[in-house]
Amino acid sequence: MSIKSDLPQGTLDLLILKVVALRPLHGYAIAQRLQQVSRDVVQVPQGSLYPALHRLENRGCLAADWKETETGRDAKFYRLTRKGRAQLQTEAASWQRLTKAVGLILEMADGGAE
Amino acid sequence: MNWWNRLWRRKQMEQQLEKELRFHLDQYAADLIARGSDPEDARSQARITFGGSEQVKEDCRDARGTRWLEDLWRDFAYALRMLQQKPGFAAVALITLALGTGVTTVMFTVFESVLLKPLPYPEPDKLVAVHGHSETWNAALYGEQNVAYLDFRDCRRESRSLDLAGWVFNTGTLSEPGEPEHVDEFEASANLFSVLRVPLFRGRNFSPEEDRPGGARVAILGYSLWHRRFSGNRAVLGMGVVLDGNRYTVIGIAPEGLRLEGDEADVYTPMAQDTARYMLNRGPHPVGVIARLRPHATLAQAQTELSVIGHRLAAQYPDTNKDRTFVAQRLRPAVGNVRSTLWLLLGAVGLVLLIACVNVASLLLARAVSREREFGVRAALGAPRSRLIRQCLTESGVLGILGGVLGVLIAAVGIRPFVRLWPGSLPRAEEVAIDWRVLVFTITVSLLSGFLFGLAPALRAPIRDLEQKLRAGARTIAASSRRLHADLSCPRLPLRSCC
Structure with a gap:
């Protein structure tokens, strides 16, 4: 069993927006998707997924509709709004800047140790 | 969804929250069963992975942002x-x-x-009181000074920024019909009601022809007097009343509660018909003056204009008008x-x-x-x-x-x-x-x-x-x-x- 790491603070929103950007999904599917795509490395506590979804919906980044699934049950499907798309772009860009900077610093530390 | 809806549809939102979370659990359990778990185990496994569902619900409620409401x-x-x-x-x-x-x-x-x-007139901030002013007069002690009738006429004719109206307080005896009665009389310029922008309760205003010496003797009754003495009878319009021995025709009834400097008049008569000596001399100052700023005119403009007129009159009539000028102030209620x-x-x-x-x-x-x-x-x-x-x-x-x-x-x-x-x-x-x-x-x-x-x-x-x-x-x-x-x-x- 692999060791799963916790999500860094504030990245859950970004991941949700990214996953939902492709097509509308319900909460369970979003959880599944996050797990698959991150190859089980990232642990998304299922309990904290829903408050995050509701928060994003409240801020207007996500909109939700009740629709039927393939199995014939009603589920709440979330989709990205225009505002959410803009949010996703800015957050993704800043995340990339951050990781790049952190990477640089780590490489420098390695260089110094040798 | 606005806040109001959230408050009133709380029950529905709670149901949806419950439904959403149950869907997740069921789906998860179904997946586990499909992978070969025992149904009972699958359900409890799903609940454990999910965490305390009441806690999740609380967090979701917090996330709505209307929690405080x-x-x-x-x-x-x-x-x-x-x-x-x-x-x-x-x-x-x-x-x-x-x-x-x-x-x-x-x-x-x-x-x-x-x-x-504010005063009970339309656009009260456009109303201005015009006072006489001289260095020797102590306004704090005696109150503001009124204006001489002839000065008033000059100001009215020459001012471009103000529409001036005046009145003279007088008393008289109303003798017919009914018992003779001591009344408060306002001799008013024809435009007094239009400057204040208050419509008469009944009848019509003085015409410019009536507001000149020797014009037809007409009168407007004060609302209270009309109620008291004529029991509010509308047939009073066109009737004759005798005031100080002269017969006047009643042409109107003033609006209810109209007061100038705190007094309600019993009878209004046209001001220019009064040819008493104090009216034809710049020495006495009997006329109270109210004015309305014309459109686009400011109080400062009006003040400048009045000063110019005042200086000119002082030069022209040094005997009576030396050191006298006129002051425009916002009209305020007289509260003493x-x-x-x-x-x-x-x-x-x-x-x-x-x-x-x-x-x-x-x-x-x-x-x-x-x-x-x-x-x-x-x-x-x-x-x-x-x-x-x-x-x-x-x-x-x-x-x-x-x-x-x-x-x-x-x-x-x-x-x-x-x-x-x-x-x-x-x-x-x-x-x-x-x-x-x-x-x-x-x-x-x-x-x-x-x-x-x-x-x-x-x-x-x-x-x-x-x-x-x-x-x-x-x-x-x-x-x-x-x-x-x-x-x-x-x-x-x-x-x-x-x-």
Whole structure:
């Protein structure tokens, strides 16, 4: 069993927006998707997924509709709004800047140790 | 979805939340079963992975962003239930508050109507009073100076920024029909009503032809006189009345409550028909002048213009007009020296309200002691201190608002008798009425006093020695509350003696 790491603070929103950007999904599917795509490395506590979804919906980044699934049950499907798309772009860009900077610093530390 | 919907559709939102989370659990369990788990195990496995579903729901509710509103609503309902449960306490607190806010509202209504309310004319900020001014005149002692009739005519003719109207106060005897009666007569320029922009109650205005020497003798009756002497009979229009031995035809009835410098005229006659000596001489100053700024004109322009006219007249008629000029001021209600009295009384009732607040605060404190255990339980269940304080303040706010509503009712009943009991005559007494400004004031005052008297008990809510309290109930903390109680009783003594 692999060791799963916790999500860094504030990245859950970004991941949700990214996953939902492709097509509308319900909460369970979003959880599944996050797990698959991150190859089980990232642990998304299922309990904290829903408050995050509701928060994003409240801020207007996500909109939700009740629709039927393939199995014939009603589920709440979330989709990205225009505002959410803009949010996703800015957050993704800043995340990339951050990781790049952190990477640089780590490489420098390695260089110094040798 | 707006806030209002969220509040009212809370039940529906709760159902949806429940449905959404159940869907997740079922789906997860179904997946586990499909992978070969035992159905029972699958369901419990799903629940464990998901975490405490009540906690998740709480977090989701917080995420809605309207949590405070929902809490407020719940606290509000709870406060009402608490009041119902303790009718004795509720009655005493509400009566105290109602009396406190009641007298404050009555006093503020008078204050507002007399000092703050704008004049009852359309666009009152465009109205200007024009006074005579000379260095030797002490306006503080004698009041503002009026204007000579001939000066008034010159100003009216030459001013571009002002539309001037004038009136001369006179008295006379109205002898027919009916008993002879001493009346207050206003000799008014034909445009007086149009400058004020008040339509006559009935009939028509003076025409320019009537407002000149030797014009047809016509009169407009004051509303009160018309009611008193002619019992409000409309057939009076076209009838003749005899004023100072001259027969006048009644052509109109003035609007109700029209007052100039605090006086209501019994009869209006055209000013230019008065050819007495004091009218044809620049020495006496009988004419009161009111003017309306023409469109796009400013008060400063009007003032400059009047100064120019004044200087020209001073040069032209040095005998009478030397050092005389004219001053334009915003028209303000004539309230005389009532201002300081009203301020004093407003301050006094403010103190009365403060005493009421202190009384209710000590009542609330006494009750807080008996609710110590309740707050202990709430804190034990995880309510933070801020939440407890908020609950206390909501409860006292509800008390304050209810007291305020009762206070407004008391004020609505009491305002007329109060004005009637006013020693001497209260200026603008007929305008005293509760309006939206008074209501805004009272609501603000009740809320503020609610917070004021709720603060002491609310700040006691912090839970110290929680465990002890839960175990011992109310008894142990009675002593500490007595001390605060005493603190509140002290200031009441000097407050009472000064009222």
